[in-house]
C-alpha cells in the first residue's frame with residue numbers, strides 16, 4: 459500500500475469514526491422526538507431520520523477531514539523523515555495539545571529530535587574512534603619501525619661490531635621506552651575518556667601533594683640542569699580534589715616545563731588567588747622555556763598535537779600529557795589556563811576548589 463493510500467485510509471477512518479456516532483445519535487433523537495410528539499407515519503419518521511443521519515454524517519465527515527488532513531500529513535512526513543534519517547525543525551508547536559492527534563504529533567516531533575540528537579552523538583563517537591585509531595597507529599608505527607630497523611642491522615652483523623652495537627641497543631631501548639610511555643598514556647586517556655577512571659574527590663592538603671611531586675622529579679631536573687622551585691604557600695590550604703589525579707596533572711605540567719625549557723632555566727610551582735571565584739584558587743606551573751606561539755596555544759591540549767614533533771619525541775613526549783591534564787581538570791569541573799610568550803616561557807594554571815581559607 460502506498461503512503462498516500464494509507465494516509466487517505468487513516469483520514470477517512472478517523473473521520474468516519476467521528477461522524478458516525480454523532481450522526482446516529484442526532485438521527486435517533488430527532489426520530490424519537492417526531493415519534494413522540496408528532497402524528498407522522500413511522501415510515502416517514504424513518505425516512506426523515508435517515509436523511510438527518512446522512513446530512514449530519516456528511517457535515518461532520520467533511521469538517522473532520524479538514525481538521526485532520528494537515529496534521530496527518532505532517533505526522534506521515536515526520537515518520538517518513540525519521541526512516542530516511544532526515545530531521546527537520548517541524549513548525550508545529552508541540553506544547554499545544556488539543557486532542558490525541560496533537561499528542562501523537564507532539565510525541566513524534568520529540569522522537570524525531572531524540573533520534574536526531576542520538577545519531578549526531580553516535581556519529582561523533584564513531585568519528586572520534588576512527589580518528590583515535592588512526593592517530594594511535596601512526597604513533598605506534600614510528601617506534602616499531604625504528605626498533606625493527608635497529609634489530610635487523612644488529613642481526614645482519616652489527617652485533618659483533620663493538621663500535622656500534624651498544625649505540626644500536628641503546629636506541630632500541632629508547633624506542634621501547636617510547637612504546638611504554640605511549641601505552642601508559644593511552645591507557646590513562648582511554649580510562650578518562652570512557653569514564654572508567656572515577657575521581658576520588660576528598661579534602662587534601664595541597665602543599666603536601668606539591669612537595670611530594672617536586673621531590674620525585676628533583677633527580678630528573680638536576681640531570682637536565684633545570685631548577686624546580688616551589689613558591690612557598692600556607693601548608694594549611696586544603697582543596698577538594700582527587701589526590702592522584704592532581705599529582706598526575708602536576709607531573710605532566712612540571713615535566714613539560716622541564717622538557718621545553720632552556721638549560722639553566724627553572725620551573726616554579728605556586729598558588730595565587732582566583733579573582734573570579736572566592737572559593738577557588740589557582741595552582742600554577744611556570745617555566746622559563748621556549749614558550750608557545752599564539753596560534754598553537756589553543757591546540758596544545760589536543761591529543762597528539764605537538765608544536766615540534768622531533769623535540770617532543772627526543773624528550774620522550776607522547777603528545778598526550780596536556781590532553782590528560784585537560785581531561786582531569788574538566789572531570790573535576792575546574793578550568794585550565796595557559797599563558798605563554800615565545801622564547802620567554804609559559805604558565806599553566808588550574809583552578810581548584812578550596813575548603814579552607816587561602817592565605818597567600
Ligand code: ADP
Pocket residue numbers: 710714715717718745747748749750758759763764765766770771774775776777778779780781804
Ligand atoms: P608531549 O608529550 O609532546 O610533551 P603534551 O600534550 O604534554 O605532549 O604537550 C603538547 C605540546 O605542547 C608539546 O609537544 C609542546 O610542543 C607543547 N608544550 C607543552 N608544554 C609546554 C611548555 N611548558 N612549554 C612549551 N611548549 C609546551
